Amino acid sequence: MLYWFDLIGVGVFAVSGALAAMQAGLDLFGLLVLASVTAIGGGTLRDLLLNRHPLFWMKDSGYMAVIVACALLTAAIGQLSPSAMQALRIADALGLALFALIGVEVAENAGLRRVPALLMGTMTASGGGVVRDVLSGQVPLLLRRDIYATAAIAGIVLYQLLRAAGLPRNAAFVVGLVCAAGLRLAAIAYDWQLPSPRLVQ
Amino acid sequence: MLYWFDLIGVGVFAVSGALAAMQAGLDLFGLLVLASVTAIGGGTLRDLLLNRHPLFWMKDSGYMAVIVACALLTAAIGQLSPSAMQALRIADALGLALFALIGVEVAENAGLRRVPALLMGTMTASGGGVVRDVLSGQVPLLLRRDIYATAAIAGIVLYQLLRAAGLPRNAAFVVGLVCAAGLRLAAIAYDWQLPSPRLVQ
Amino acid sequence: MLYWFDLIGVGVFAVSGALAAMQAGLDLFGLLVLASVTAIGGGTLRDLLLNRHPLFWMKDSGYMAVIVACALLTAAIGQLSPSAMQALRIADALGLALFALIGVEVAENAGLRRVPALLMGTMTASGGGVVRDVLSGQVPLLLRRDIYATAAIAGIVLYQLLRAAGLPRNAAFVVGLVCAAGLRLAAIAYDWQLPSPRLVQ
Numbered sequence: 001m002l003y004w005f006d007l008i009g010v011g012v013f014a015v016s017g018a019l020a021a022m023q024a025g026l027d028l029f030g031l032l033v034l035a036s037v038t039a040i041g042g043g044t045l046r047d048l049l050l051n052r053h054p055l056f057w058m059k060d061s062g063y064m065a066v067i068v069a070c071a072l073l074t075a076a077i078g079q080l081s082p083s084a085m086q087a088l089r090i091a092d093a094l095g096l097a098l099f100a101l102i103g104v105e106v107a108e109n110a111g112l113r114r115v116p117a118l119l120m121g122t123m124t125a126s127g128g129g130v131v132r133d134v135l136s137g138q139v140p141l142l143l144r145r146d147i148y149a150t151a152a153i154a155g156i157v158l159y160q161l162l163r164a165a166g167l168p169r170n171a172a173f174v175v176g177l178v179c180a181a182g183l184r185l186a187a188i189a190y191d192w193q194l195p196s197p198r199l200v201q
Numbered sequence: 202m203l204y205w206f207d208l209i210g211v212g213v214f215a216v217s218g219a220l221a222a223m224q225a226g227l228d229l230f231g232l233l234v235l236a237s238v239t240a241i242g243g244g245t246l247r248d249l250l251l252n253r254h255p256l257f258w259m260k261d262s263g264y265m266a267v268i269v270a271c272a273l274l275t276a277a278i279g280q281l282s283p284s285a286m287q288a289l290r291i292a293d294a295l296g297l298a299l300f301a302l303i304g305v306e307v308a309e310n311a312g313l314r315r316v317p318a319l320l321m322g323t324m325t326a327s328g329g330g331v332v333r334d335v336l337s338g339q340v341p342l343l344l345r346r347d348i349y350a351t352a353a354i355a356g357i358v359l360y361q362l363l364r365a366a367g368l369p370r371n372a373a374f375v376v377g378l379v380c381a382a383g384l385r386l387a388a389i390a391y392d393w394q395l396p397s398p399r400l401v402q
Numbered sequence: 403m404l405y406w407f408d409l410i411g412v413g414v415f416a417v418s419g420a421l422a423a424m425q426a427g428l429d430l431f432g433l434l435v436l437a438s439v440t441a442i443g444g445g446t447l448r449d450l451l452l453n454r455h456p457l458f459w460m461k462d463s464g465y466m467a468v469i470v471a472c473a474l475l476t477a478a479i480g481q482l483s484p485s486a487m488q489a490l491r492i493a494d495a496l497g498l499a500l501f502a503l504i505g506v507e508v509a510e511n512a513g514l515r516r517v518p519a520l521l522m523g524t525m526t527a528s529g530g531g532v533v534r535d536v537l538s539g540q541v542p543l544l545l546r547r548d549i550y551a552t553a554a555i556a557g558i559v560l561y562q563l564l565r566a567a568g569l570p571r572n573a574a575f576v577v578g579l580v581c582a583a584g585l586r587l588a589a590i591a592y593d594w595q596l597p598s599p600r601l602v603q
Binding site for chain 1: 249250251252313314316317320331335339340341343344345346347349350351354394395396397398399400401
Binding site: 219220222223224225226227228229230231232234235245249252254255256258259262265276277279280335336337338 | 450451452453514515517518521532536540541542544545546547550551552555595596597598599600601602
């Protein structure tokens with residue numbers, strides 16, 4: 001069941017990559033590249049840093065199939081209605097939360113301590129978005145504004161606290177997931193921002 | 202013999218990196234960095250993802266020697282005559298095709314299935330050019346326009362089809378190579394482009 | 403003792419990353435990311451290319467603790483007095499030299515030959531700064547101007563020559579360190595630049 005959620009997360013991130021490619025004026029090949037790096041870039045970076053081989057998308061053709069299908073469909077439609085954009089934002093929040101929690105569990109299974117595992121979870125959730133923005137010539141949005149990766153961090157920390165308090169893994173996973181997704185959706189609804197420290201002149 | 206062709210491909214890509222560095226106003230160190238990442242960036246990325254160690258350019262000093270020589274020579278000349286640019290474009294098409302076919306064979310030998318192997322071949326051929334453009338502050342040209350990576354993909358797919366049809370490896374390799382290089386050269390000659398999907402407003 | 407110097411180098415690079423993040427208008431999360439990649443990006447890239455796992459900052463919590471503390475302190479202060487900037491530049495030159503020499507020793511221990519080891523040392527010293535600039539939307543400064551990575555290269559080459567001449571490792575290390583740091587500081591003091599090869603029109 002987690003596998004199917006994972007594929008949905010990959011599909012949502014692929015759509016977001018394809019939309020960014022159309023905005024940046026890339027061609028069809030660029031669109032497929034941007035959809036792929038957005039969808040599997042974070043997990044790939046995590047697996048490289050953890051030395052987990054072969055990479056998940058090399059073992060299982062489902063990932064690439066979902067990415068190509070979602071990217072081409074997005075290109076064919078060429079626009080998203082306001083209600084589709086709304087649904088995409090909610091799906092993206094769920095994908096973010098899911099990738100964060102999957103990432104921290106993968107890191108735990110690889111024997112990492114808490115802080116590096118937190119980093120790995122955050123990177124799984126947000127690394128693809130960073131590469132997407134670098135490739136389309138932008139300073140990554142999620143480094144500049146919005147409670148995005150921070151929502152992932154909050155969900156992971158809650159998960160780690162609950163685990164340390166003795167909660168079973170599945171329960172902690174679900175609570176962390178709801179926390180991360182909820183915080184992300186609340187940040188969109190109320191336009192919450194992190195402070196941007198400035199240089200005092 | 203393949204080894205010598207490989208070195209020629211590396212040299213051609215190093216020249217292309219050095220030219221990009223001069224256009225971006227980099228200094229001599231930046232020029233060497235850009236020549237190197239263009240020439241061996243794609244293969245390095247492929248080997249990292251496939252967990253092939255030690256990396257090819259760590260085992261064999263020939264690669265770095267060719268890169269440094271080609272980069273410094275390009276910097277010393279400081280311009281390319283129109284006929285030299287023409288020769289460079291043809292050599293670049295051959296390098297693209299060669300790297301694509303070498304990349305897919307390396308991936309096959311590592312036990313990859315067809316779709317991931319296709320990705321690895323494409324990445325070997327075009328990854329260095331993407332990093333070159335990111336480092337010189339541009340949205341990668343090959344994500345925006347031109348039949349470039351797409352020519353590599355076509356050659357690889359043809360190679361895979363011929364192999365599946367029972368053709369011996371060497372024959373499929375040569376046919377794929379000619380297809381990729383020929384398609385790239387035709388795309389230059391006739392200014393073929395991929396469609397760029399746009400957002401409908 | 404080397405370990406403590408290493409942590410100081412990490413802290414200095416984290417401050418430099420945090421300052422770049424404030425200049426680029428990133429938020430608090432972006433500031434932590436930029437501080438981290440500047441401080442441990444070069445070493446991480448080196449260890450990935452050399453297949454050294456687990457990564458140094460996964461094994462030892464000291465690195466992340468120093469990075470977060472230095473980054474938050476920089477954000478809280480929000481400016482550096484001219485004398486603090488002066489001290490930072492000197493500390494940065496020492497960090498550059500230290501990372502270069504540590505990097506080349508790590509590469510030697512991994513069995514690399516001289517030229518790849520030189521590349522690994524240079525990458526350890528300057529890779530983090532390149533990623534920092536790419537993420538903040540700039541063509542990396544150290545590819546464009548200043549004797550920066552070149553000072554690291556000079557120190558490493560001197561170290562390698564002294565080792566080849568039979569000098570003990572520690573002595574060669576210290577001489578290389580002084581050479582790299584001294585050259586960097588002299589380049590700042592006298593505004594030395596590398597030539598920037600241009601395209602002849």
